[in-house]
Amino acid sequence: RKEVEQDPGPFNVPEGATVAFNCTYSNSASQSFFWYRQDCRKEPKLLMSVYSSGNEDGRFTAQLNRASQYISLLIRDSKLSDSATYLCVVIVFMRFGAGTRLTVKP
Amino acid sequence: DTAVSQTPKYLVTQMGNDKSIKCEQNLGHDTMYWYKQDSKKFLKIMFSYNNKELIINETVPNRFSPKSPDKAHLNLHINSLELGDSAVYFCASSQDWINYGYTFGSGTRLTVV
Numbered sequence: 001r002k003e004v005e006q007d008p009g010p011f012n013v014p015e016g017a018t019v020a021f022n023c024t025y026s027n028s029a030s031q032s033f034f035w036y037r038q039d040c041r042k043e044p045k046l047l048m049s050v051y052s053s054g055n056e057d058g059r060f061t062a063q064l065n066r067a068s069q070y071i072s073l074l075i076r077d078s079k080l081s082d083s084a085t086y087l088c089v090v091i092v093f094m095r096f097g098a099g100t101r102l103t104v105k106p
Numbered sequence: 107d108t109a110v111s112q113t114p115k116y117l118v119t120q121m122g123n124d125k126s127i128k129c130e131q132n133l134g135h136d137t138m139y140w141y142k143q144d145s146k147k148f149l150k151i152m153f154s155y156n157n158k159e160l161i162i163n164e165t166v167p168n169r170f171s172p173k174s175p176d177k178a179h180l181n182l183h184i185n186s187l188e189l190g191d192s193a194v195y196f197c198a199s200s201q202d203w204i205n206y207g208y209t210f211g212s213g214t215r216l217t218v219v
Contacts, residue, residue: 034207036207042213043196043211043212044196044208044210046208046209089207
């Protein structure tokens with residue numbers, strides 16, 4: 001299973017429509033989540049972070065569901081200028097080993 | 107002022123050549139990255155440096171060697187270029203590697219012929 005999976009689309013919607021994207025992640029230790037937007041032949045640009053309580057920025061709403069391990073992006077009242085590729089980003093904690101106990105004796 | 111600048115923007119070269127891509131950020135960020143975006147548009151992490159120290163090195167061939175002379179610069183050198191190396195390479199930076207989003211450079215389109 002891929003670490004981060006999204007439906008590649010394309011999603012073709014009329015102006016004014018509401019559209020939602022989902023993104024699932026496999027690592028339950030994932031800590032930080034973002035949505036990026038990439039226009040054709042351009043670099044990705046941060047659209048918004050995704051917080052546990054859900055967050056909204058104008059017409060855009062991001063949600064995080066840790067239990068089901070997915071994040072979503074909802075775009076209301078779609079504009080022509082919203083046409084782009086939307087990328088989800090998931091950042092995982094560093095992982096620790098079990099530890100090596102050292103005992104120094106006199 | 108460009109926040110993350112990478113050069114060159116386009117690079118066309120023959121198989122077997124060695125080439126470098128430079129990246130500089132003026133944001134004061136501690137962490138820099140190299141990503142590869144292939145023809146399927148999938149962005150894949152290659153390397154990450156935090157304060158000049160390598161912290162992520164994904165399974166990238168040894169022909170790729172990152173170099174960070176200071177925390178504002180992360181260059182990518184590629185030896186013995188192969189056709190499969192053709193892609194867009196993006197440099198990025200972030201304030202730290204866990205909590206903040208990335209700022210990307212505009213990309214370097216590498217074509218190996």
